[in-house]
Amino acid sequence: MKYLPIFTDLSGHWALLVGGNEDSARKLRLLLRTEARIRVVSAAPNDEISALAESGRIELLRRGFEDRDLDGVRLAIVGDAEALEIKDVAHRIRSTGIPTNVVDRPELSTFIIPGIVDRDPIVIAIGSEGAAPVMVRRIREKIESLLPVRLGVLARFAQSFRGAVSAAVPEGAGRRLFWERFFDGPVAQDVLEGREKPAREAMLRLVNGGAQSAPSGSVALVGAGPGDPDLLTLKALRLMQDADVIVHDALIGPTMLDYVRRDSLRIDVGKRAGRQSWSQDAINALLAEHAEAGRRVVRLKGGDPFIFGRGGEELAYLKARGIAVEVVPGVTAALGAASVAGLPLTHRDHANRLTILTGHDRNGLSDFDHHLLADPKGTLVIYMGLGAAPRIMADALAAGRAASTPVVVIAKATLPEQRVLKAQLGGLARLVEEQKVEAPALIVIGDVAALADGEIFEAADAGHRRLAV
The missing domain is CATH 3.40.1010.10 (Tetrapyrrole methylase, N-terminal domain)
Structure with missing residues (x-):
């Protein structure tokens, strides 16, 4: 591990930013999330940086970098060095021992800025030693999607009860178990979902009377x-x-x-x-x-x-x-299967109704309503219908549905081995048999089935053939 991950306390200390372009502005936005005092040196700051200076949120020196700019500085970032050589600026700052980051130049830096997931006070840093910044961004996005937005609120909520818990629950395994139950339990869930008032009341009961009670599942x-x-x-x-x-x-x-x-x-x-x-x-x-x-x-x-x-x-x-x-x-499988097949289950020109059926119920093969099977403006999606395919076909034909009605069988939808097979209603049973379709699979009957992307299985006088499209 080339870089040691650390968190630096900048509260009340100066952080220096050299540069005024967009790269510098991005780093400035990051610094503004800390409690640092921020000094920016730039002869040509962009509008965002200028506006922040006018509002008093930063100190802006409208000129090139000078060594005196480092007075009292705990951390420095070089976004662009404008007229000065960037290597020279980086060397002058580094020679003072101040931690230095040069944007997109890890070889000139003494520290790198990681990808950050901010749920203040919970902060997660992801780094690749500068080797794969796009991968870092992707990882950050995945972590962002996993963590509740109010995770930081939960951390501060717990912090507010630390003293009370320390007084009520003996130090050691019992206290650790208390906090594990808290973070995994309904009180924490209430906080995460914005119900802080009932959460505080429940937390007080937990601390004052229920610390030793058995956890509820x-x-x-x-x-x-x-x-x-x-x-x-x-x-x-x-x-x-x-x-x-x-x-x-x-x-x-x-x-x-x-x-x-x-x-x-x-x-x-x-x-x-x-x-x-x-x-x-x-x-x-x-x-x-x-x-x-x-x-x-x-x-x-x-x-x-x-x-x-x-x-x-x-x-x-x-x-x-x-x-x-x-x-x-x-x-649900109907929506997942329809998406991979490019199949709209409803369509203004073909179907204004959607019915979801099952081929099996607790008594075995399901009985189908013939009115549903015959409905020319409805789409039927049948779950667990492979074993019942011959009966589904026969019942639909007997109900008056045309043998030429489009059908599609979608097996293992959304998985790498998914199959999308298209046919006409009169060939449904044979399709399932000859193609050895395996569960899980859905059968879709209706005009919209003709819109699916997949393989065509056609009936002909001489038998059946499959045509790739």
């Missing part, structure tokens, strides 16, 4: 989307990384568990054809068992918990037992 029913982890919501990702227990089904993406806490307990309760599966009653009991033991449980479901995910059954079961439960929606 919770369950989050989280939609993992159709498979691509990039489609997770920020809240889903945060809960996954906080969870003590992950109870997941078989339809989550293959890399989804890479995003959960390393030390979390992971329980696969997925239902797979031909294998012994967990019953829904057993899954309900499992969720309650871990929550009642004080653990944070995430029930991770493919798609959305409330779209053929049995989330409603689990929610009712947990609520009936007084267990804290929340639901985090996910990108």
